[in-house]
Amino acid sequence: MSEHPREPDVVVRLADITKSFLGVPVLRGVDLELRAGEVHALVGENGAGKSTLLKVLAGVHRPDSGRVEVNGEPVVLATPRDAREAGIAIIHQEFTLLEHRTVAENVHLGREPVRRGRVDRRKMEADTRGLLDLLGEGGIDPTTTVTRLSVAQKQVVEIVKALSTDPRVLAMDEPTAALADHEVGLLHGLVDRLRAKGIAILYVSHRMREVFDLSERITVLKDGAFVTCALTAELTPDRLVRHMVGRSLDARHPDRATPDDLGDVRLALRGAGNDRVRDLTFELRAGEVVGIAGLQGSGRSAIARAICGVEPFTTGALEVDGVVRRVTDPRAAVRLGIGYVTEDRKGEGLALRQSIRDNALLVRRAAFTGRRGRERADLAALLGSVAVVSRGEHQEVRYLSGGNQQKVVLAKWLAVGPRVLVVDEPTRGVDVGAKQAVHRLLRDLARGGVAILMISSELPELIGMSDRVLVVHEGAIAGELPAGAAEEAVMGLATGHGAGEVA
Template structure:
C-alpha cells in the first residue's frame, strides 16, 4: 500500500480536559487534572497504580461524568453522558484485556452491534468490504476479514480492536497497557502500527508503565500522582530519573537495591548439570544461596522453559538437578514445593491467583495443598507475612481481584513465602505494575536473597535484569549462550540473546 503523507501535528488540540475532578463516595480520585491530545501525536499518560489514570480514561470515554472541570472537542465544550456520546465524538478506548468474540470473524467483531443492513438483513458483503478497506488503509492487508478472531495471534487481535475504533471514525484512540499481552517480537509490530496511526492524523493517548515504550513512541508525557496533575512536558525534556521523581517522589537509582558481594553468598543451593528436555538442552549452571541470577533471552529462546523444567511442569528428561549438593528427581510441581522450590509465573491472573478468593486464602493456597498438616503457624503469622510484603488491602478477607496489579503480585509472593522457599524462580516479576510497586518487589527480592534464598529471575526488561542481577545467564534457541557479570550492558545481553555476542561459558 502506498504510504500516506505524514500529517503535521496541529497545535489546536482535538480534545482538551481542564481541571477535571471526580470523587467516589466522597473520596477524591481526580483532583484538577489537565490533559490535551493533538492530531498526529502520541501522548503518554503515566503514574503509579491509583494515580487516577483509569478514571481519567473513563471520563474521556464517557463512562464517568466528571464532578468538575471541562471537556473540549475542537475548542468547543462538550458533555459526555454515556460512552456512545464519546464514540460519536470520535473517541475510542482500547483496554488491556480485549473485548472480542473469538468464534466470530474479524468483520463481525469490527461491526458488532453496528452491522450494515440491506433489505432487513445484515449486509455481509458490505461488512466484509468495509473491513477490507479499513485493513488496507491501515496497511494490514495480511489479515482476512473472514478469519476467526480466536485463531489470530495476539498482535493481530489487537489490530482488530484498533479496526473497531477506526470503524467508528475515531480521531482519538486511548491505549491502556497495549503491550501487556504481547510477545517481544509483537511489540515492534505494535510500534509500527502506532506510527502509521499517528501519520494518518490519529491522536493517541498511550498508558504504560514501561519507560522504554514511552520514550520510543511519545512526543509528550503527562504525569499524575494521587489523582492530581503533576506535569506535562516534551518527552525529550524529561530524563527517566526526572520522570520517576514526578511519579513517586524518588530517584530512579532507588529502584534497584545494592547487589550482593561474593563474600555475602553461601554455598551452591541449586545446580543443573547437562539438563535437557524437549525444549532446552545442555543446561549447566549453579545458583548460590543469597544470589540473584538473571535469565535473559528473546521470546521463544527457552528462558521460561528453563523455569518450568526446574519446577517440574515440563520435567527434565536428561541430566541432573542438585539441591544443596544432593541429586533430586523433580517430576511435578508438588515435588518441587516439597523441596521448597517456589515459582512465580509470568501470568499471575490465570496461573498465580484465585481471583475471587480472599487475600488470606490465596496466601495459604500452596501451603494447604502441598504441605497439609503444617499450616497452624502460618495461620497465626498471616498478618505479619502480608505486612512483610507490604500488601495494601482493606483486610485479609478482601477478594484478590479487587487489588491493584502491584498488590496482586505481592500476594503471589506472600503465597510462596508461606512455604519458606530455599529456591525462588520469578518470571516477569514486575510485569504490569507501576514504578512504586516495582521498587517494593525489587526490595523484597533482595531481602529474600540476603536471607539465603537462591533466586532465578527472568525479565524482558533489560534495565531491570541488569539492575537486579548478581550474574546474568543468556538463552538462545534452547541453550545457554553465555554468562555475563553484574552490571553488564544491554548490548552485551542482546548480543548473546541474538546469537552474535560473546560471554563466559555458562
C-alpha cells in the same frame, strides 16, 4: 512577517473530571488535552487514577462532574459505543479478547462485514491480515483461535482490534507490558506512523525510556489529582519521578552478590528438556540472582514452567540440593522448596475475587494441610514484609493496584519459605516505586539464602538485578554473560547473531 507554527488541533479535552467509588475519590479535578498527531504520555504510580481516567475516556465510567469535549464540542460518553462513534479507541492493559474465537472474529467483533446477508469471512480475514502487516506481525494467521496465541501475540491482536475502528484518538494502557524488545520496537514504529497520520495518542506506561522516547508532552497524576502537564523535552527522568511520587528515588538496583556471598548449589539442570526447551545445563546457588533473557517465544518462560512442574521436563535431570528429583506437578515443586511467580499474575497468580488473606495463604494451605494454628500472626508479618498497601487483609485482591497485587503474589510464595524462587516478569505493569520495592525484596531474599531465577523483558532491569545472565535462543541456552553485561551483547545472543561467554 513570519507566521508562528500552528499548534495541532485539540481533538479531546477533559476538564475538571471527578469520579468516586463508594464515596472514595479516585479522580479529583483532572485536566487532559489530546492533540492531533501528538503522543501524550500519562504517568503516575499505581492507584494514581490513570486507568479510571482511561475508562472515562472509553465511556465505561461516567464522571461525577467535569466536562468532556470532542473537537471543541461538549459530549457525553455514556457508553463505549459513544466513545467509538466519537473516534476514540482504547487498548486496555487487561485483554478483552474471546479466547475461542479467531483473530479476525475478535478484531471485527460486533462490526462483522456482511455480504448477501451473511458474514463475509473472506473480507474480514483479508482486512485483519492487512492490519497485521501494518504492525509488522504478518506471521499471525487471522484464522487462528486466540487461545493458541502467546501473550505477546494477544497484545498485538488488541492493538489491531483498536486500529480497525479507524480512530482519531488512540489510548494505549501499558501496551508493551507483554512484549519482548524486538516487538516493542515494532510497536514504536507503528506509533510513529499513527502520529504521522494525525491520530492523537494517549500513551500510559511505567517504562520511563518509552515515555521519553515517544511522547511530546507528559501529564502526571498523583492520588487521583492532576499534578502537572509539561513538554517532555523540559523534563528529566528524575524530575518526572519526583512529580509522580513526591520525592526522588535512588535509581540504582540493590548491590549484587559477591562470590563470598554465594552458598551451595540449590538447583541444577543436567541436559534437561521437553518439547519446548532442550539440553538445559546450569546451576543456581544460594544467595544468587541469575537472569534469564531471550525474545518472546524463545523458551525462557518454558524453562520456568518446567522447573516448577507446570510443564515438566521429560529428558535429562533436575537436582535440588544435590539430589535428583522428579518434579511432575506444581505441588511437588512446592514441597521441594521451589516457588514460582508467574508472568500472568491475574490469570494464574491470583484469585482476584478472594481476599488478600486467602491469596497470601493459598499455596501454604494447598501444599501443607493442617498447619493453620499460627496463620493470623504469620499473615500479619508476611504482609508487613512485602509492604502491601490495602484497607485490610479481607479486601478483595481485584481492588488493589497492580504493584500491590504483585506484592500479594510474592507474599503467597514467601508464606511457604522457598529455597528456590523462579520469578517471571516480577515487575510487569507496576510503578517505579513498587518496582524498586520488589527489587529490594528479591535481593533481600537472596541475601537470606534463597536462590532466585529471574526472567524479565526489561533488559536494564535484568542486567541491573542479575549476578549473571543466561540467554535463551530457540529453546536452548545460547550463552552466559557476566554481571553488568551490555544490552547489545544480550540481544546478540538472543537473536542468534552474537557471541557472549558461552556457558
